[in-house]
Amino acid sequence: MADLLTKLAYQTMQTGKGLLGLVHKEASTRLMGLVAPEGAPNTVPVPPELFKELKRSMDQLHALDLEEAERGLYPPSLLFDAPWLDWAARYPLVWLDTPRTWSRRQERNVRDLPRDVETDAFPDYYLQNFHHQTDGYLSDTSASLYDLQVEILFNGTADPMRRRVIAPLLQGLGSFSDRPASQIRVLDLATGTGRTLMQLRGALPQAQLVGLDLSKAYLRQANRWLAEVPGELPQLVQGNAEATPFADASVQAVTCVFLLHELPPEARQNVLNEAFRLLEPGGVFVLADSVQLADSPQFEVAMENFRRAFHEPYYPDYIRDDINARLTTAGFEAVSAASHYMTRVWQGRKPR
Ligand SMILES: C[S@@+](CC[C@H](N)C(=O)[O-])C[C@H]1O[C@@H](n2cnc3c(N)ncnc32)[C@H](O)[C@@H]1O
Known part of the structure; x- marks a missing residue:
């Protein structure tokens, strides 16, 4: 009932x-x-x-x-x-x-x-x-x-699409199941106003959560939203996802939602390389962004209209980009992906 x-x-x-x-x-x-x-x-x-x-x-x-x-x-x-x-x-x-x-x-x-x-x-x-x-x-x-x-x-589907990172994230974190939950550190790159961190806090109430974004104003808004969520307040850091201030192998998981389509190709690869550098071996990277022409050709008109209605200078290149190949180039293994409505979610593991 x-x-x-x-x-x-x-x-x-x-x-x-x-x-x-x-x-x-x-x-x-x-x-x-x-x-x-x-x-x-x-x-x-x-x-x-x-x-x-x-x-x-x-x-x-x-x-x-x-x-x-x-x-x-x-x-x-x-x-x-x-x-x-x-x-x-x-x-x-x-x-x-x-x-x-x-x-x-x-x-x-x-x-x-x-x-x-x-x-x-x-x-x-x-x-x-x-x-x-x-x-x-x-x-x-x-x-x-x-x-x-x-x-x-x-x-109204933005948060349901963001929540699609949770299942692959929890699955990937299975390789650290022998650790106390409070010693798991998850970094959300380009966290914006923190909506993904809000979803992650629900799924991982004990984990250390960190969000990074270039915009101080968006981080201030993230702080406002996240202050309303029970549990420890995630740490919010201003910085570039291409070259973050964090140490090598310092996190067990990295997420990144709706960033890649707003980056030129070289910056896209830099972000994936940076996620790889930050992960502890065995760690998981979960990436979510717009669907692409190769996986969702039925939505080609919707993708075309998105580009025409909004200023999205890198989107035409992004929807033709081979993200699996980029993840492999960065060093990830066990790369896989699935589409959910207008969002594609990739996961990859840093080899042990
Ligand atoms: C489309 S928004 C997505 C925000 C958030 N992940 C979400 O799901 O709503 C793109 C975000 O990426 C941030 N951004 C763009 N380029 C960045 C970079 N190189 N490093 C860090 N953040 C960046 C912007 O400030 C913005 O908050």
Whole structure:
């Protein structure tokens, strides 16, 4: 009975989130077409079969999310941890920010960043308005809107997609099962506002969690979210995932979610090499990012529209990149991957 109620509540919540995403996108695209037609994204028409396929794949994601919670991989409470009141308060701010986003898109202005940013402190590829986002990743305003914007973009599936790193992570950590849980250290590269760390804390209540990101503002937001989660506060460190300040072999697991598609190819390889360096032999790397053309050709139009609607300069290269080959080049063994809706999850082990 309890399981049935959980299932019903979960499905109702996901349907609500999905509707918010669909209605918001439809309204903003139409409005933009009226107010700034030349700046409206020139997207490819979506064939009806693709909608059906997306829905089917999304339903599979939700079924797996529930199933893994029921199997005890993470607490079912994680399924419902969306900060609804907070989002309701922020939603008008998303709309208020929209005209600025539109005008940047119209003017093809992708380097519109806060004036006080120390540009020398960041790699050049980072100093852009990814998704045409106001201030890029470099302000508290951007950090405060990011999670809601991502939920809108993915129709409420962002956290269910992030949770797909948990099963391979727990499986990979099995090789350290003789260690006390409190001596397991997991590093989340490009942690952003910490949503992945929130999921990991649910699955690994005793582990030492560390998050690294280039954006101080996003780390401040991560600190706010994570302070609400029971358990020890994860350590948050500002730094570049290509060259972190941590020692060789200092962690048993590394995760990295939704970073790779925003990096040029060389930086992508650097991040995978860095994950390998940081892992203790036997440690596991779990990587999640957008699906690619090779594994999900049925979603080609969706991938094309993502590139057209948002500023994602490295995405066309990313969706053609051979990540298995890159992981092997970095030194990983037992590399495998699986797709969940719009996310592909890779895992690899550092040889003993
Ligand atoms: C699309 S967001 C993903 C954030 C988070 N992992 C999530 O699931 O929401 C990309 C994040 O990568 C960070 N980032 C980009 N390049 C980076 C780099 N070279 N090193 C560390 N963080 C980086 C950005 O600041 C941003 O927080």
